[in-house]
Amino acid sequence: MRELPDISELLSRAKAGDEAAIREFVAEFEPEVRIMVRGRLPRLLRTQFDSMDFVQSVWESFFTDLRERSQDFENVRHLRKFLAAVARNKVFEQHRRLTRTEKYTLAKEERLYVRRGGREVGRDFPSPEPTPSQAVQAADRMAQLTAGCTPKEVEVIRLRHDGLTNEDIAERTGLGERTVRRIIEAARARMEGRR
Template identity: 35%
Template sequence: MSDESLDRWIERLNEGDPEAVERVFLAYEPYMRIVVRRRLSRGLRPKVDSGDIVQSVFVDFVAGVRNGGWRFAGRGQLLAFLRRIAARRIADRCRKHRHALGREQSLADTEPRDHPQSPLPRPSQEAQGREFWERILQACPPSHREIVRLRRDGLRLAEIATRSGLHEGSVRRILYDLARRLSVARRTVASGEVD
């Protein structure tokens, strides 16, 4: 849009033409997005969308033109006015997020040892766990494998006894014997007594 036609739209805006509001918005919206983005601090950018601020600026602008009878002498005055409203919106967002911005720290600025730890096991731990359970299943007789699987799934001794049809004491004895055999086998391998 040329400067002359924009001046005419601003004149029509001053006269209350609703179409002029749309034309002014279309002409200045890209510029206002740039202005807002440049004023947003790096910490505030993830929390505030520049498009939201620009829209709120134009909402106030439309309300002021319709209800308040705002008038503008030209492009310079209109731009200065829109920038002033945008600056106030940004200041409001800064106040709103001030406490969070003061506490947050970028992971890039944090030592790797200080990064938050996931409560989930690492993939290597998952693999070691699967290998461990496979060794246990191989070490036990086929008739006891279902008991071991149920225990691996987190069932209590009483629940395993109910599902397997065995007495709770029998389940306990089977698991204890298996643990003892694995412990003896592990000590034997560690001491080098394997043939």
């Protein structure tokens, strides 16, 4: 790697916000930072992140730090060591977050495609929605529950089916809580009698 003629002059221009200096600086060191990141990126994270995500994070930290604090680098080698340390810390921090914390653990993730024979096949995932046959069964059960009921009783049963509490149903329908409870218990007894 060639040495830059005057690193301190380029850094002071970049610190002052000179966009040409920042572009020159990034153009000079980005290939090295990318190599630093790729060398430290664990195999586990390679499927989750592009190395350029980390490179951008390194530059963000570097230039923020440069503006906020006076970073003095003895020479280009010192600067490269500093950039390597920032890259290492960014990768390590993300790896630790995704492998050692319960909230983001990669062990919970499953591949969307699995290899079967010589090709990749999409994995079947259960839907949170009921299957068509479950929907028909639920509709039949609701028809049985509400058979012979008054419109108000049907409303109470449907609201209970939708997950409302007795108190919420009473408030919504204008009935007393005891009446709501009596209607629901009578519907439950009718269903148990049919089994």
